Amino acid sequence: MRETKGNMFGKVLSSELVGIEAVTVVVEADTRSGLPNFSMVGDLSNKVREAKERVMVALENEGIVLPPVKITINLSPGDVRKEGTSFDLPIAVAVLVSLRYIEQSKVDNCFIVGELSLNGLINPVSGVLSMVDHYLSQGIRQVIVPTENYEEACIFDEMQVLPVSSLKEVIELLKKSFTERKLIADEMRKSKCIISKDENKNDAESKNDFKYVSGQKIAKRAMEIAAAGMHHILMVGPPGGGKSMLAKCLPSIMPPLSFEEKVEITKIYSVSNRLKNHLGLMEQRPFQAPHHTASQIAMTGGGSKAQPGIISLSHLGILFLDELPEFKRDTIEVLRQPLEERVISVNRLNKSVIYPCSFLLCVAMNPCKCGFYPDRNKCKCTEIQVQQYKGKISKPFMDRIDMSIEVFPVGYESIYKKTEEETSEDIRKRVIKAREIQNKRFRDEKFKYNSQIPSSAIDKYCHLSETQVAMMKKEYVKHDMSVRAYHKVLKVARTIADIEGSEDIKETHLLEAIGYRI
Amino acid sequence: MEEMFYWFWMASLEQIPAGKRIKIAMRLKLRLEELYNNISELENILKDEGLTEKQTASLKDEKLKEEIKRKYERMIYTDIKMYRFIDKEYPEKLLQIHNPPFALFVKGNLPNDEKKTIGVVGSRACSEYGKAVATQMSYELSLENFQIISGLAIGIDTAGHNGAIMAKKPTFAVVGNGVNLCYPIQNQRVYDQILEHNGGIISEYTIDTKALSYHFPDRNRIISGLSDAILVIEAAERGGILITANDAVEQIRIVMAVPGRANDVNSQGTNLLIKKGAVLVQNSADVIGEFYNINQSYYRLNRTSENFMLVSEEKIVYDSLDLQPRHIEEIVQRTGLEYVKCLEIINKLINKNAAMENLKNFYSKRLGSNQ
Numbered sequence: 001m002r003e004t005k006g007n008m009f010g011k012v013l014s015s016e017l018v019g020i021e022a023v024t025v026v027v028e029a030d031t032r033s034g035l036p037n038f039s040m041v042g043d044l045s046n047k048v049r050e051a052k053e054r055v056m057v058a059l060e061n062e063g064i065v066l067p068p069v070k071i072t073i074n075l076s077p078g079d080v081r082k083e084g085t086s087f088d089l090p091i092a093v094a095v096l097v098s099l100r101y102i103e104q105s106k107v108d109n110c111f112i113v114g115e116l117s118l119n120g121l122i123n124p125v126s127g128v129l130s131m132v133d134h135y136l137s138q139g140i141r142q143v144i145v146p147t148e149n150y151e152e153a154c155i156f157d158e159m160q161v162l163p164v165s166s167l168k169e170v171i172e173l174l175k176k177s178f179t180e181r182k183l184i185a186d187e188m189r190k191s192k193c194i195i196s197k198d199e200n201k202n203d204a205e206s207k208n209d210f211k212y213v214s215g216q217k218i219a220k221r222a223m224e225i226a227a228a229g230m231h232h233i234l235m236v237g238p239p240g241g242g243k244s245m246l247a248k249c250l251p252s253i254m255p256p257l258s259f260e261e262k263v264e265i266t267k268i269y270s271v272s273n274r275l276k277n278h279l280g281l282m283e284q285r286p287f288q289a290p291h292h293t294a295s296q297i298a299m300t301g302g303g304s305k306a307q308p309g310i311i312s313l314s315h316l317g318i319l320f321l322d323e324l325p326e327f328k329r330d331t332i333e334v335l336r337q338p339l340e341e342r343v344i345s346v347n348r349l350n351k352s353v354i355y356p357c358s359f360l361l362c363v364a365m366n367p368c369k370c371g372f373y374p375d376r377n378k379c380k381c382t383e384i385q386v387q388q389y390k391g392k393i394s395k396p397f398m399d400r401i402d403m404s405i406e407v408f409p410v411g412y413e414s415i416y417k418k419t420e421e422e423t424s425e426d427i428r429k430r431v432i433k434a435r436e437i438q439n440k441r442f443r444d445e446k447f448k449y450n451s452q453i454p455s456s457a458i459d460k461y462c463h464l465s466e467t468q469v470a471m472m473k474k475e476y477v478k479h480d481m482s483v484r485a486y487h488k489v490l491k492v493a494r495t496i497a498d499i500e501g502s503e504d505i506k507e508t509h510l511l512e513a514i515g516y517r518i
Numbered sequence: 519m520e521e522m523f524y525w526f527w528m529a530s531l532e533q534i535p536a537g538k539r540i541k542i543a544m545r546l547k548l549r550l551e552e553l554y555n556n557i558s559e560l561e562n563i564l565k566d567e568g569l570t571e572k573q574t575a576s577l578k579d580e581k582l583k584e585e586i587k588r589k590y591e592r593m594i595y596t597d598i599k600m601y602r603f604i605d606k607e608y609p610e611k612l613l614q615i616h617n618p619p620f621a622l623f624v625k626g627n628l629p630n631d632e633k634k635t636i637g638v639v640g641s642r643a644c645s646e647y648g649k650a651v652a653t654q655m656s657y658e659l660s661l662e663n664f665q666i667i668s669g670l671a672i673g674i675d676t677a678g679h680n681g682a683i684m685a686k687k688p689t690f691a692v693v694g695n696g697v698n699l700c701y702p703i704q705n706q707r708v709y710d711q712i713l714e715h716n717g718g719i720i721s722e723y724t725i726d727t728k729a730l731s732y733h734f735p736d737r738n739r740i741i742s743g744l745s746d747a748i749l750v751i752e753a754a755e756r757g758g759i760l761i762t763a764n765d766a767v768e769q770i771r772i773v774m775a776v777p778g779r780a781n782d783v784n785s786q787g788t789n790l791l792i793k794k795g796a797v798l799v800q801n802s803a804d805v806i807g808e809f810y811n812i813n814q815s816y817y818r819l820n821r822t823s824e825n826f827m828l829v830s831e832e833k834i835v836y837d838s839l840d841l842q843p844r845h846i847e848e849i850v851q852r853t854g855l856e857y858v859k860c861l862e863i864i865n866k867l868i869n870k871n872a873a874m875e876n877l878k879n880f881y882s883k884r885l886g887s888n889q
Contacts, residue, residue, distance in 0.1 A: 218847050218857055374843065374877055376645040377783050383642065383672045384702060406845060406879055414851075511861045515846065515879055 007032035010097025010104060013111035013140065014075075014090035015131040016082055019353035020267045020308070022127065022134035026076045027087060029094035034070035040091075042075030048082045051116075055092045058116045062167050064101065071095060081351065083305055086125035089114030089144070092167060093174065102174045109178055110142040110162075111135050112170075113149075120167040124148035126273040129266050132159050142181060144170060150192070151280035152270055155263065160185035208248045211423040215414030219246055222405045222516060224427050227253050228434035229450035229495030232339070232361035232400060234324075234518065237407035238371045238378075243364040244289075246407065247320040250362060251285040252424035254318075255432045261316050264356065268315055272308045286317030288359075292326040296334050301355055306348040311338055312355035324365040325392040332397055335361070339400045363401065365393075402451055402488050403516040434498040450495045455487055462490040462505060471507060475514055489513045524550035525602050526590045527583065529621040530724045534573045536620045540603055542567055543620075548604065553577070586724075593725050598697055599624045611635075615743040615769045619722035625697040626718030629690050629744055634809055635665040637745030637771075639738075639762055640674025641752045641784050646843045646876040648752035648784060649677040651776055655749065656681025658802035660689070667692065667744055669737060670705055670712075670719070674751045679708050688717040692740045694733030697721045701729040720744075738762040739769075747772035749805065750796070753787025760787055763796070772808060774799045779842075828872070831855070835863045836883070839873055843880035 010029040015022045038052055052073075059066060073091055075082050090112045096102045113131060115123040128149040133156065135143065142160045145153045150163040160182050164170050173181060210220055219235070223246060226233040235243045257265070266282045269275045275282075290298065290310045301309030311319060321327060338344045342358040368386040372378035381389070438449055441461065447453065453461050464472065476486055490505075493513035497505045528539055528550055545563055546553055553560055557578055564574050576582060593600070601608045601622045610631055612618045622628070629635050638656055640648060656666045656678045666682040668675040670691035682689035689712055695701045697719040700709040712719065722740065723733065738758060742748050748766045750773065753759035766773050773796040778785020792798050799805050828836055838844075838852040850860050864881055867873035874884045 215851075216847075217850065221857060374646055374880065376643065376648075377781070380643060384704070387704065404878075406847075408845060408847060411851070508858050508862055511865055512858055515861060517878070 008098045008100065010094040010099075010102075010107075012090040012094040012097065012107050013135075014087055014113055015111060015127075015134060016080055016086075017084070017127040017130060017271055018080070018351070019306075019355055020127075020130055020264075020271050022131040023080060024134070024138065025080065025082065025087070027090040027094045028074040028076060029091070029098040030072045030074075031067075031069045031095070031098045032072075036068040037070045038073075039071070040073040040075070042073075042078050043081050044075065045081065045083045047085055048075070048087055051085070051088045051091050054088050054116045054118060055095065057118045058088075058120045058167055059092060059095070061118065062120045062171070064096070066095075067099070071098070084125065084127075085115040085123075086113040086127075088116035089122060089167075089170065092116060093170065096171065102171065106174050106177070109140060110144060110181070111140055112144045114144070114146045114164070114170075116167065122146045122165055122167065122170075126275075127267075127271045128152045129155060129263065129270045132156055132161075133263070133267070135159075142178065142185070144173065152266070152275060154189060154192070155266065155281045161189065163188070209252055209424045210249050210427060211421045213242065213245055213249060214421060215410035216242060216246065216407065219405055219407050220422070220427070222403060223250055224253060224431060225492060225495050225499065225516070226250070226360065226362070226403055227427075228431045228499055229402075229438070229491065230360055230448075231402035231451045231492060231495065233363075234398075234401045234404040235362070235364040235407050236367050236404060237364075238366060238375075238409065241407040241409050243407050244320075244322055247289070247318070247322075247362045247364065248287065249424060250318050250320075250360070251287050253427040253431050254285050254360075255428065255435055257283070257285060257316065265316055268308050268312055268355065272313065274313070284317075286314050286359075287320065288314040288317070289320040289322060292321075292323050292328075294327070294331055296328070296330045299331050300334055300338070300344050301346045301353075302348060304348070306346045306351045306353045308355045309344070309346070311335065311344060311357040311359060314359040315356050317359055319359045319361050321361070321363045324363045325389055329392070329394070333394060336396055336400060361401065364407075367406075398518055399484055401518060403492055404518045405516060430499055433501070434495065437498045437501075450491050450498065453491055453494070455483075458487055458490055462494045464490075464505060464510075468505070468507060468510060472510060475510075479514070479517065481517070485517060489517055492516055521551065522600065523587070523590050524554050525621060526593070526600060526724065527554060527586050529600070529602075529623075529722075530586045530589070531573075531576055532723070532727075533576050534569065535617075536722065537617050538567055538569065538573075539620045540618070554583070589724060589726065596698065596725070597625065598725060601628070609744055611746075612740065612743045615739065617739060618743070619740060621722065623697050623721050623724060624718050626713045627688065627690075627716055628718055628720065629665050629667060629688075633663060633665050634747075635667055635690075635745045636805065637741045637748040637766075638666055638668045638674065638678030639741065639748055639750055639753075639759055640678075641754055641757070641759060641787075642671055642673035642675075643754075643784075644673040644677070644752045645782070645784055646880065647841050647882065648674055648778075650841075650874070650876060650882065652677035652751045653681040653684070655751075655776075655802045655805065656689075657685045659805060660685035660687035662802070662806055663687075664805075665690065667741060669693065669734075669741055670701070670708065672702055672705065676705060676708055678751075679712060682717070683708070683711045683715055686715055688712075688715055690718050690720060690744070692720045692737055692744065693729070694723070694737040695721065695729035696723055696725040696727040698725045699727075699729070734758065735761060739765050742766035742769055742771050745771055747774055747797075747805070747808065749799065750775040750788050750791055752776075752778065752784040753791075754783055755786040755790065757787065760791070763791055772797060774805060774808065776800065828867075828870075831859075832863055832867060832872075835860060836867060836872060839867075839881060839883045841883055843876040843882040846879045846881065849881065 008031050012027045014025045014027050016025045093112055097104050113125050115125055124146045128145055129152050132153050144162045144164055147163040147165045153161040162185050262281050288310050299309050301312055338357045343354050344357050345354045367373040368381040368389045370379050370381055373386050493505045493509040496509040496512055636659055652674045660682040666678055667690040668678040670693050679689050691712055700706045742765050763773050775788040775791040775796040778788055834853050838849050850857050872884055873881050875881055
């Protein structure tokens with residue numbers, strides 16, 4: 001075999017997203033004498049292919065004239081479909097390495113993402129957090145990211161993050177040694193983190209608080225139970241009853257997010273490019289309230305890039321569906337499986353991705369078309385119409401909802417009563433307590449919350465005394481319950497007992513739970 | 519072909535008013551076979567009776583005759599009976615009204631002529647209170663050997679039937695469609711239960727006839743016709759109920775109405791009837807008193823009224839209840855008690871038969887409950 005002369009090689013680490021996780025992509029560049037050409041291979045989408053033009057123009061605008069050589073770019077592994085624009089910068093760097101503008105050893109322990117614009121400036125990309133997480137597990141400690149992605153990349157303390165805003169800066173940085181760059185990164189983190197930490201805090205917290213909801217004692221109580229046991233909840237009531245308000249306050253009584261949870265949420269938002277306003281780690285539980293015209297794909301996720309849908313964006317938070325019967329039937333029915341599995345797998349032509357979607361479902365609807373049933377002075381709907389309106393929501397979907405409450409507009413007295421309403425913080429304390437009891441009780445089980453107790457374990461965790469069994473037998477007949485409905489009552493009663501700090505379920509807990517039946 | 523078939527054929531011709539059909543049958547000396555076979559010879563009689571061309575054409579329609587024949591053959595294999603206006607089983611009371619049906623189709627039984635019959639009518643979009651009143655009164659009247667008759671419609675009608683079914687007594691539904699069909703379909707259970715308790719489904723329409731809107735006013739005249747009195751429970755100011763009440767007056771039936779709150783939509787009609795002279799009834803004792811002139815207070819004492827004793831907090835909750843259902847939130851507000859405590863007490867009241875849950879989390883006093 002003949003030894004080829006004059007060919008040079010450069011290799012840069014970068015990353016591609018699969019779902020919310022990232023995988024390693026090595027960008028290789030080879031330059032050799034031959035007919036001047038710039039070709040790219042490695043299962044590339046059109047977006048990645050366009051990088052060629054951006055890279056060539058950006059390099060020339062930085063004053064780097066490409067010699068008339070044959071340049072080949074390979075993005076390995078070759079069997080992972082490459083999407084997105086985060087490869088521009090690593091490609092440019094790989095080319096520079098192969099042309100000996102930058103030494104290979106300087107880029108070895110560092111991974112690079114970024115999109116180039118023609119004048120050599122660098123634009124932000126999505127999914128940086130997932131990439132950082134991935135490379136940390138691979139033992140890589142340094143990253144070059146666009147300035148806009150800085151906060152996000154800084155979430156893990158172990159990573160040395162170097163923000164850049166132009167190609168020139170990148171070249172400067174890469175002329176420095178690894179240790180020099182580490183010092184720069186550390187310096188930068190010290191000065192920036194102080195500001196960003198408390199900026200994030202007082203965001204939505206102050207606006208939606210149960211102390212601003214006057215009256216509605218029972219509804220608030222039901223919300224507390226729903227949050228404590230992760231019971232999906234349905235609110236039925238006339239327009240103007242305050243259903244949306246109650247739902248919006250729901251995140252404020254959920255236990256605070258752990259660091260792992262925050263990272264998981266931030267990853268999803270980063271991947272779907274929704275992090276711009278938040279910059280750093282997401283501190284708040286997500287609250288998603290899609291409009292009822294939302295499509296099935298918008299709900300589950302999909303599209304050409306298999307993006308996360310609304311249910312994944314509400315992961316670890318609340319999915320609120322207002323005016324439930326107005327939603328298209330498909331859109332609602334598609335929630336059935338994710339509600340059970342708590343993950344959704346999105347299948348596209350060239351991708352199959354699994355997104356997490358463990359959320360608390362909160363739905364609201366009017367009791368009938370006009371909204372005022374059973375107030376016969378206002379409601380003119382016939383009984384058939386009322387049934388039909390309810391019938392728009394299928395039984396299997398209703399079966400997945402644990403609690404149902406009626407919400408009515410409050411009277412004038414409760415608006416003007418001077419009594420202090422309980423704050424969300426007080427309610428949250430009780431919720432946290434109930435969660436702790438559950439964590440302790442279910443430490444050896446696969447499930448975490450009362451709402452997830454399988455029917456086989458009902459007897460074990462929701463034990464009733466003999467008198468209670470007699471009472472429930474009566475109620476079972478009276479309300480024409482199904483077995484599933486009966487189990488739901490028991491689970492909700494279990495949560496109420498946990499909130500009250502009671503070891504056993506008491507009669508009053510059962511009575512209250514019956515009041516929340518569907 | 520047997521004679522009954524020709525009657526069935528005539529009964530099927532909805533286009534010709536029942537009264538005219540009866541007259542024609544009388545003029546033909548009940549030999550409907552002649553009309554069926556040689557209609558051309560009898561055309562002057564038809565003209566005499568003022569039949570329109572369309573109506574005459576329907577008598578001649580051979581295709582229709584075929585169809586009716588098939589229907590007839592189907593009917594004789596079912597348990598549906600046909601009573602012609604000349605049959606002795608045909609209710610006496612109906613012959614007294616000015617426009618009796620040509621024939622009645624019955625699944626189950628006809629009402630017993632010797633018993634008093636009450637037609638329970640009211641709004642379809644009724645309140646829970648109206649429903650409770652209808653059920654309670656029908657229940658008590660049934661126990662006192664009154665027969666409840668109504669129209670199998672949703673709302674008050676269904677509640678009326680249900681009351682009688684609860685008392686395990688026969689109740690009768692006059693419908694505006696073929697008696698083999700159940701309309702509205704969600705009342706299938708009521709339909710079945712009526713038959714289970716030896717009641718009956720009655721109609722002047724042949725089997726498989728669809729429920730068409732113009733059938734219902736005609737249906738209502740049969741309800742009032744078969745009744746000794748009609749009991750209007752809830753009615754709006756305008757609508758079929760008041761027309762039925764007018765029919766009843768024309769048929770010399772007693773009209774009774776249950777009063778309602780002054781400004782409820784569903785009490786406008788009943789209060790108007792009372793204003794115009796309908797008998798005001800508040801409970802079943804009032805209804806019975808209208809027929810038997812019994813000392814009402816005596817009667818009421820002897821009824822198995824459910825007496826109960828209430829302790830202090832129960833009394834507070836009981837007093838906060840109304841006959842119109844109230845939501846638990848409202849009860850909590852009125853009593854000032856804790857929500858859970860309130861639930862507990864209401865449950866006790868329900869167990870003592872003093873209160874009832876009308877809809878989920880809506881409670882009301884139990885009707886006829888005396889403290």
